[in-house]
Amino acid sequence: GAGVSQSPSNKVTEKGKDVELRCDPISGHTALYWYRQSLGQGLEFLIYFQGNSAPDKSGLPSDRFSAERTGGSVSTLTIQRTQQEDSAVYLCASSLSLGPQDTQYFGPGTRLTVL
Amino acid sequence: KQEVTQIPAALSVPEGENLVLNCSFTDSAIYNLQWFRQDPGKGLTSLLLIQSSQREQTSGRLNASLDKSSGRSTLYIAASQPGDSATYLCAVSDNDMRFGAGTRLTVKP
Numbered sequence: 001g002a003g004v005s006q007s008p009s010n011k012v013t014e015k016g017k018d019v020e021l022r023c024d025p026i027s028g029h030t031a032l033y034w035y036r037q038s039l040g041q042g043l044e045f046l047i048y049f050q051g052n053s054a055p056d057k058s059g060l061p062s063d064r065f066s067a068e069r070t071g072g073s074v075s076t077l078t079i080q081r082t083q084q085e086d087s088a089v090y091l092c093a094s095s096l097s098l099g100p101q102d103t104q105y106f107g108p109g110t111r112l113t114v115l
Numbered sequence: 116k117q118e119v120t121q122i123p124a125a126l127s128v129p130e131g132e133n134l135v136l137n138c139s140f141t142d143s144a145i146y147n148l149q150w151f152r153q154d155p156g157k158g159l160t161s162l163l164l165i166q167s168s169q170r171e172q173t174s175g176r177l178n179a180s181l182d183k184s185s186g187r188s189t190l191y192i193a194a195s196q197p198g199d200s201a202t203y204l205c206a207v208s209d210n211d212m213r214f215g216a217g218t219r220l221t222v223k224p
Contacts, residue, residue, distance in 0.1 A: 033212070035214075043204065044214075045212050045213070091159065093159075103161050103164050104161065106159040106160070106161075
């Protein structure tokens, strides 16, 4: 079946512009996660959703970052007033539920470059 | 705060060699540990998931062990192949998911 998809695959933007990243999870997966990987660093957890709810937003790097999920499916990660330090690969994952026994399946990522 | 460390950062071996990748974590109160593979330009592929109650998991030429009390996990790759060349990440789950920085493996033909 179809895996996790993300769009766009690449995004180049100018500093100060807003960007929106999209994640389409595996059908039927209730849990959805956003991560980012900056150059030379490990993966950084940003936020997770159980259904449409994100109980903990503390992992988001700043208040310029926001995420939403509607209909328990597609999620968007929005970065306002982008900065050069926002350049990274943004990864989305989904799992059947939030249980620790559920494997997370990752999408291919969106490579964001802020000039 | 949970910290995950992977050693070595990079490893180069000739084809056919058996090898071990190491992962350590500071807080043993985890739900599970996963090993992932990351190929350049691609997303992560989950290789093995070990629950906190388990000691090891095996899949083909891969064997992952978990010693929760000492905060260590190893990923053993038998009879390495050039196609195994990738970055290998370990991640532990407690309330969040924490990743190590990865080990970049190169298997030379």
